[in-house]
Amino acid sequence: MTKRAKALRLLVYDATCTGSGLSPGLSDAWSAGARLYRALGRVDAARGVRNWREALNFLTTYGDDTPLGEVQYWGHGTFGKIWIARDAVDRARLDDPTLAPDLDRLASRLAESRAPNHEPLFWIRTCETMGGPSGHAFAKALTSRLGCRVAGHTHVIGVLQSGLVALRPGEEPGWPLEMGLGPKGEEGQGLPSTPAAPSTVHFLTGALPEDLA
Numbered sequence: 001m002t003k004r005a006k007a008l009r010l011l012v013y014d015a016t017c018t019g020s021g022l023s024p025g026l027s028d029a030w031s032a033g034a035r036l037y038r039a040l041g042r043v044d045a046a047r048g049v050r051n052w053r054e055a056l057n058f059l060t061t062y063g064d065d066t067p068l069g070e071v072q073y074w075g076h077g078t079f080g081k082i083w084i085a086r087d088a089v090d091r092a093r094l095d096d097p098t099l100a101p102d103l104d105r106l107a108s109r110l111a112e113s114r115a116p117n118h119e120p121l122f123w124i125r126t127c128e129t130m131g132g133p134s135g136h137a138f139a140k141a142l143t144s145r146l147g148c149r150v151a152g153h154t155h156v157i158g159v160l161q162s163g164l165v166a167l168r169p170g171e172e173p174g175w176p177l178e179m180g181l182g183p184k185g186e187e188g189q190g191l192p193s194t195p196a197a198p199s200t201v202h203f204l205t206g207a208l209p210e211d212l213a
Helices: 026-039 052-061 100-111 132-146
Strands: 008-014 045-049 068-074 076-078 081-084 087-089 121-125 149-153 164-167
Touching: 008 026, 008 052, 026 045, 026 068, 045 052, 052 068, 052 081, 052 100, 068 100, 100 132, 132 149, 132 164
Parallel strands: 008 045, 008 068, 068 121, 121 149
Antiparallel strands: 076 081, 081 087, 149 164
8 A cells, every 4th residue: 555645734925025234024034934944843845935826836836746734824914815915815816717726726735635633724824814804704715715724813913923713614703803903993904913812822833722713
């Protein structure tokens, strides 16, 4: 019997937020974090990308036909959206025919890793993406499109990452619509991450908490 290949854990991050001179940008921090995660054995490979086509190409081709057990994305987010530079994926973009072949392949690679002791995961480590009505709608659409569990945050995140929530295909979001929203709702900035905010993890947290609903 041929031994089943171990599912890969891949990380992509926005490579466009560069600094200048002695002032590093967020991409420098994400790059350093990606190297640390690789050294700690939390991901098998990482890639800085400049748009979603580049990101999806990496996620669908790296490792050939090896199943994909987990994806993490580090970058910018707003309510119901994930960004690479000015390139956003939201609920409507999931139906973009130009992305469809890569999204289909990504869903297939994730499904191939499903096992009794493993649930494939797409973890969006960005600000605000799961917050508000737009975040609820996007979470439901993304779990359906990829056929896997999706996790993300409702708050503005940094070293501390608050409002961590997760959803499986066919489920309804169980977190409050107002979770992470500031005074101006989706028209303004989300609430900051703090130790006292709900469902807070550290950027070095490499796996979802076991008690996350």
